[in-house]
Amino acid sequence: MNQNWRSVVVRHLLLLLAACGLLGLISGEYAWSLVLGLGAYLAWHIKQLLRLYIWLRDRKPDEAPPEGYGLWGEVFDNIYHLQRRDQRVRGRLQAVIDRVQDSTAALRDAVIMLDSDGNLEWWNRAAETLLGLKTPQDSGQPITNLVRHPRFKEYFEQGNYQEALELPSPVNDHQRLQLQITQYGNADHLMLVRDVTRIHQLEQMRKDFVANVSHELRTPLTVIAGYLETLLDNVEDVNPRWVRALQQMQQQGARMQNLLNDLLLLAKLEATDYPSDNQPVPVDLLLLSIKNDAQALSATRNHRISLEADASVRLKGSEAELRSAFSNLVFNAVKYTPDEGEIRIRWWHDDTGAHFSVSDSGIGIEAKHLPRLTERFYRVDSSRASHTGGTGLGLAIVKHVLLRHRARLGITSVPGKGSTFTCHFPPQQVSMRG
Structure with missing residues (x-):
């Protein structure tokens, strides 16, 4: 309320008190005159307050507030102006939302908004075509109830969305989809789905x-x-x-x-996606065999090869495939480590899963080459191929074996000081020996 209205209210109260005093002078009942005057003033304010309450309760969209007088007229006018301003803001926001929805509806890729629990909040038309979502009955449903592929459920629940997931469409088995999830806001999810059948x-x-x-x-x-x-x-x-x-x-x-x-x-x-044989593999014995083979490969080069393996930790998967992956990493360390060099093989377990690493004191690899090492036929130095007799497919084989065992490969290297290749296996692939 501004200063003018304060003076108006004070003036009205003074007039009321003057009228009550005059009435008391005429009737001789000053107290009752004051009570009646203030009671009437209070009743009028309560009536205006009730009018405001009824309007707020029963008002229709865009309905103007009731007419008022004095102070209440100012209150109703301010409410009206706030109402109009809110309508303009809502109109602008709705226009932006409509434009976003129209633009996403025109996309050939599916756009799906999920809450923090994975329940459907909104999706575009492409999502209905690619995933078979139905409006409005699927709203609020968990996405894992509608995309029932086991790999998607595992992908969604693990919360690691760095890599996209490729699956057959739940609508058409001959259609291949790529799904990518991004978290935003309060752990909400934005899922993008594209048709990669041709690729x-x-x-x-x-x-x-x-x-x-x-x-x-x-x-x-x-x-x-x-x-x-x-x-x-x-x-x-x-x-x-x-x-x-x-x-x-x-x-x-x-x-x-x-x-x-x-x-x-x-x-x-x-x-295939996963190994046909998925039995617990005694990794410690497997690594002991690989270490002996590496020692034979080293021969007169006299590498110092050490093995540290937790015998209680087993790995679910294919022993033949794991042998191929682990031996590739160990034999690479032998090939690229100078004579008398050191090679350390480790197998251990922690809260994040099981880990296998091979560290060497070899020639090392420049950082620019690390992202491409697992590509087929990629060579850090073309002269290495003729020197070691490799095929250029060893690390590509390692990568695919790890993918089939839900694992990932980490590489760190310092030129001139050596490299460390680490295979990280998730807890669901680990089997502890009783």
Whole structure:
């Protein structure tokens, strides 16, 4: 209330008191005159207050407040102006919301808003096409009740949304979807879903091509390697000029066979999501065997190889696949660590799951190469391939084995000081020995 209205109220009260005094002078009852005057003044204010209450209770949208006089007229006018301002603000906000909804409705990708518990709050039309959501009956339903794939439930509940998840559509088994969840606000979720069927088909064609070509090349390569071995077994009957050429051909043939074997193994790993055999694997015994093989590979290079393994921690999965992944990491450490170097193998367990690491004192890797190390045929240095005889597929195999066991690979390295490769397995893959 401004200063003018304060003076108006004071003036009205003074007039009221003057009228009560005059009435008391006429009647001789000053006390009763004052009580009647103040009672009438109070009744009038209560009446105005009741008018305001009834309007607030029963008002229709955009209905103006009732007419008033004096102080209450000022109150009603202020309420009216606040009401109009609120309507303008709500109108602007609604226009923004309508524009956002219209723009997201035009997207071919699905946009879904979930609360902190994963219940559906809002979605666009593409979500109805890709996921089969229905308006309005699915509103408030948990998303895991509508997208029932086990991998999605696991992905949603674990809360780690750094990587997108690829699944078949719940509406069409021939359609492939990629789901990405982002948390915002008070742990609410924004889920984006896109149709990647075409990309999946192209990727599948690539996998089939590599697998088929690798399989078809094995037979002629085996024949060639067999004849080369026969010729070298009878080297005294061969022209001396051809001996070195035959030896190099045999060496390169063996390298090609290793490459084909790795390609076929990758194709096999990519064919299914999880290993067919999922039994507890005694990792400590597995690592002891790999350590002995690494010691034999080191031979005269005299690497110091140590093993620290918790015998009580087992891992659910395929022993053959885990052996392939772990041995790749250990043998790489042997290949890239100078003579007399140190290699440390560890297997341990904590609250976040189980962990396998291989640390070496080797040549190290520059940081710019680390994100691409698990790509097929990626070389940090092309000269390394000829020096070590690797196929360039070892870390790609490691990556796919870990994906099939719900694990991830962490790499840290300092050039000139060595590298550490760590496999992190979630608690659900761990089996403790009783």
